[in-house]
Amino acid sequence: MATSNGAFVICDDLYKIFKVADIEVMALQGLDLTVKRGELVGVVGASGSGKTTLMNVLGGLTRPSAGQVIIDGKNLLKLSTRELTAYRQVEVGFVWQQGSRNLIPYLSALDNIKLPMTLAGGAGSQIDRRARELMDLVDLSHRYDHIPIQLSGGEQQRVAIAVALANEPKLLLADEPTGELDSTTSDQIYDLFKRLNRDLGLTICIVSHDPLIAQHVGRVVAIRDGKLASETVRRSRQGAKRQPQNAEQERAELAERWDDHFEELIVLDSAGRLQIPKQYREQLGFENRVEMEVTEDGIVIRPAQNLDETSSQGEIQLEREIRVGENGTRGGLFSRFRRKS
Ligand SMILES: Nc1ncnc2c1ncn2[C@@H]1O[C@H](COP(=O)(O)OP(=O)(O)O)[C@@H](O)[C@H]1O
Ligand SMILES: [Mg+2]
Numbered sequence: 001m002a003t004s005n006g007a008f009v010i011c012d013d014l015y016k017i018f019k020v021a022d023i024e025v026m027a028l029q030g031l032d033l034t035v036k037r038g039e040l041v042g043v044v045g046a047s048g049s050g051k052t053t054l055m056n057v058l059g060g061l062t063r064p065s066a067g068q069v070i071i072d073g074k075n076l077l078k079l080s081t082r083e084l085t086a087y088r089q090v091e092v093g094f095v096w097q098q099g100s101r102n103l104i105p106y107l108s109a110l111d112n113i114k115l116p117m118t119l120a121g122g123a124g125s126q127i128d129r130r131a132r133e134l135m136d137l138v139d140l141s142h143r144y145d146h147i148p149i150q151l152s153g154g155e156q157q158r159v160a161i162a163v164a165l166a167n168e169p170k171l172l173l174a175d176e177p178t179g180e181l182d183s184t185t186s187d188q189i190y191d192l193f194k195r196l197n198r199d200l201g202l203t204i205c206i207v208s209h210d211p212l213i214a215q216h217v218g219r220v221v222a223i224r225d226g227k228l229a230s231e232t233v234r235r236s237r238q239g240a241k242r243q244p245q246n247a248e249q250e251r252a253e254l255a256e257r258w259d260d261h262f263e264e265l266i267v268l269d270s271a272g273r274l275q276i277p278k279q280y281r282e283q284l285g286f287e288n289r290v291e292m293e294v295t296e297d298g299i300v301i302r303p304a305q306n307l308d309e310t311s312s313q314g315e316i317q318l319e320r321e322i323r324v325g326e327n328g329t330r331g332g333l334f335s336r337f338r339r340k341s
Contacts, residue, residue: 007070008203009035009058009171013270014067016053016226027053028064029226032269037072040197040204042213045223051207054223055175058205060088072170089120093164095157097176102160103148109135109159110144116166134162138192154185161192165202172196172204179209190216221267228267229275276301 016028027050035041045051056062057069060076069076072091079087096102103112113131122130135144138158148156157177164172174193178186194216196202206217214220220232268274276286289304 006036007034008037008039008072009033009205010068010070011054011057012068012070014054014057014069015065016050016057016062017065027226028057028067030269030271030273031067031223031227032267033221033228035203035205038197038201038203039219040194040217041206042217042220043205043207043223044209044211044213044220045229047209049223050226051223052175053226055094055173055205055207058171059092059094059173060084089116090167091169092171092173093167093169095160095164095172095174095177097179099148099153099156099160099180102163103156105148108145108147109140109151109162112148112159113162113166116163120167130166131162134165135159137165137196138162152185153181154188157181157189158192161189161196165196170203172202174204174206176207176209186210187216222264224275224277227275228269229277230264230266232264 011031011033014028014031014033015026018025018027029050031050031054033054043051043054053062057064057076058071060079063077071087074087076084076087094102103109104115107115110128110131113134114127117127117130132141132144135141138161140155140158140162143151143155143159146155148159151159160177161172161174164174172193178189181189190206190213193204193206197204206213211220214232214234218234221228222230222232224230266274266276280286285303286301287303291302291304293300293302
């Protein structure tokens with residue numbers, strides 16, 4: 001199990017199974033994730049990979065089927081229904097993709113922000129002051145009395161962020177908050193998240209369909225089939241940065257920075273499992289058995305040979321040999337399926 005050393009969010013071997021009629025869907029399949037206090041993390045993955053389910057689990061909206069979720073030292077699975085409601089109200093803030101899910105359409109921006117504070121039992125004058133402060137924080141001092149339909153998509157998401165911050169949560173969860181925005185407005189929203197992370201020390205998880213989110217956050221984790229598959233980390237780059245003179249140069253500079261600054265690492269979980277991306281499996285003809293060989297500087301994984309013969313006829317056994325090279329230095333662990341004699 002992951003330790004709580006400096007970790008604010010710990011997900012350990014999380015499973016979530018949804019049952020629809022007689023069919024079970026595994027939305028999370030042994031997901032491990034650790035987020036440090038004050039970290040800004042991006043979560044990416046194909047549609048249906050389990051991103052929203054993970055956000056719902058972290059937000060206390062869904063109980064996992066198995067595994068552990070510890071947030072700020074609290075084991076969410078051990079909370080009573082009442083404690084979980086309190087957790088959702090004050091310890092975590094949500095921002096969803098659709099403005100309509102974040103805001104009440106007939107309330108002004110200010111009243112939308114006041115609502116969660118009123119529900120949590122705050123006092124009137126304080127609520128009003130804090131709501132105005134939050135509108136200022138998200139740069140909307142000129143929009144206090146506008147109702148959502150009178151605001152642009154980007155402004156609606158700013159109000160949604162202010163609503164999410166109303167009860168001073170320590171954790172902010174955003175599920176595709178820029179999914180319906182153009183790229184310029186999206187960048188402004190990401191800038192706001194960065195500022196909140198830096199100035200308030202807020203721990204933030206942002207789900208995105210955009211792999212370029214790595215430019216805006218400290219770390220990106222990728223979910224594949226309900227499991228953490230890879231992590232993109234930022235590496236500092238040597239050398240001077242060119243000042244782009246036009247949009248094309250800026251794009252080229254960004255692309256270059258992307259190459260230089262970010263590195264995708266495959267996640268190796270506590271049980272030693274890792275996911276080989278589908279594209280590589282297809283390219284190399286991997287099926288459900290592979291051979292592994294330890295070399296001087298790593299492990300080579302190859303498609304297993306002659307499997308048809310053995311798997312279709314009776315019992316097979318796994319043989320494991322240590323192969324030692326001529327000079328005795330190259331050890332190799334070699335696994336292969338053989339028919340039992
Ligand atoms: N409430 C639910 N009932 C049944 N299946 C669900 C439910 N929520 C999600 N799923 C299924 O779980 C999987 C993961 O969904 P989701 O977490 O929404 O993925 P993502 O947000 O990455 O698109 C999908 O196969 C989805 O159909
Ligand atoms: Mg989703």
